[in-house]
Amino acid sequence: MRSCSIVVAEPASAHRNLFRYCPMSTIEITGLRKSFRAYQKQEGLRAAIRGLWRRNYREVEAVRGIDLTVEQGEFVAFLGPNGAGKTTTLKLLSGVVHPTSGTARVLGHVPWLRENDYRRRFALVMGQKNQLWWDLPAQESFRLHQQIYRIPPDEFLRTRDELTRLLQVENLLSQPVRELSLGERMKMELIAALLHSPDVLFLDEPTIGLDVVAQHNIQQFLKQYQQQRNVTVLLTSHYMKDVAALCQRVVIIAQGQIKYDGSLSGIIDKFSQTKVVSLTFAEGRMPERLVEFGVVLACEPPKARLRIPRNKVTQTLSTLLSQGGVEDVGVEDAPLDEVIADMFAQVHDNKSPTD
Template identity: 45%
Template sequence: MIEVRGLGKTYRTHRKAPGLWGSVRGLFRREHVEKHAVVDVSFDVGPGEIVGLVGPNGAGKTTVVKMLAGIVHPTTGHIRVLDHEPWKRDNAFRSRIALVMGQKQQLWWDLPAADSFDLLREIYRIPRERYKATLDELVEALAVGPYLTVPVRRLSLGERMRMELVAALLHRPDVVFLDEPTIGLDLTAQRAIREFLLDYQRRVQPAVILTSHYMEDIERLCPRILILREGRIVFDGPLREIHARYAETKRITAQRSIGAGADPAADLGTWPADLGEVLTCTPDVVTVSVPRARVAQAAQLLLSRLTVIDLAIQEEDIGTVIERIYQGQTGDGA
């Protein structure tokens, strides 16, 4: 459904020296710099798949999405989406995709969303009956009925984003690009959009590419992720593989019984250096970070030294692991 091979994008921008003299010089001569936003990116996405595209700011996520949607022309490589080259912008291609950009308004700001939806019906040539059915379904699922006749500029960010989703899905696209759809939203609005996307994907099965800085979006929605760093893909695989490949530690939390000694540090004694480090040590709870290979040994030691009523072994926070990958601190070339 989506096939990307050796994709690259280089932007050429000019640089202006600071100060008045720099401005005067800039009138006659400009220095240009090249920025390689995307370098040799290759991946495939199958029908009905949701893929998360993550990376720090400036990693090239949005540029990849824009190239897939046909907005930006690639410098190198090739892309096939639904058997079309996006850059050619055939109407047959554009009728089957949708793009939602959290930081860019797609709806017309000064009109009620209902007016924009009517125009979209005409743009996508959606039969009236199907349009009405789809609109009713989306409006109900996203609970935006009361806001349809309010000018978009008067809506809150959360309401606006939900309207953007209605607009993007009215024509039932086969491929949906979501570029930071939850950016700036409060937790409730984020959750509502995530739940909607999960439900929609389950029912309609479009291929989805999602970029987000919120790990919860990625964890809840994307079984597979692509991690971009400085324009290159450094990981492409199932989310669960991230821990197996890159997490170095696990966290063991021991809940102590009521009435246990008031000085847990004394009970715990000296924690062996090869079993990681003690993170917290309170009368109720002791938490240690342990190398993945030594979890059983560490758990045994905790049970033997403390009176424990509950023991939890948790993976390292996924966000922390991915952040280490962003920073190239994973030690395996990623």
């Protein structure tokens, strides 16, 4: 499918119901860039006064040239350090902000034209912002969404009841939103976003600030919902657990560019230069200078854990084994969290001097 992602010129709106049969991908992004001027504030009062008439601006390149194709029914995770451009990309795709250059098509529409036909078919959920009326029960906000999206009454009730049942919030519908817990509110936000049965779903850190149980609930829900409806989902999250539980495909963004696009396990192959070797030695046979073999992660005789460069694992192991005294050996990949944290740090250090 990806090979045939040439832009097909056709009036997308005329083919809405036939859309599934078009050769076009659900999301197509080419060379997408977004930069904006940020006011550089110096420290102190004197600088602030000077800033009144002479301002220093810095060109912030939030997104610098992203190319991405996503097929219908894919669940893709955006990973990246803070400020990498993940949220900006989602905002561009939902038409909230205009790009500096580049093109994007979602469901055949250019997002920032903000056509109603497009806006009826996607949803954006932001974990840090809420759209429900604070002082009203969630069901009143849902009612308003029904009107705005023109959802037929029977369909509205069916979807609402199904979603509230899945998320187990049936008894909270008539409680003012301000009296809900963060987790409950997030569930209500999700329901509000899904009432119109969007075909594409953008989730910006939907589990931020939630406890483990609530996080797990929302993961389960998203997984089930996505499988049932076969919707296309882009998710950003800082929780590896979200990503591991939900996404087959991971896109790593750092400094506004895509650094990796592939499976979660592929990240380790690509970015992890080391493996972790666990050793158990026979009584009193542990070598004195373990450091010679690799980085010592833990040493509690008779056990030890070493980090060893990948290309040296076989060599080191054969040396150790030939010395004798090894009772048990285990070789594992470095934990994903660590690999990704290392990678972010690397990217951060390699910042070009022009920044």
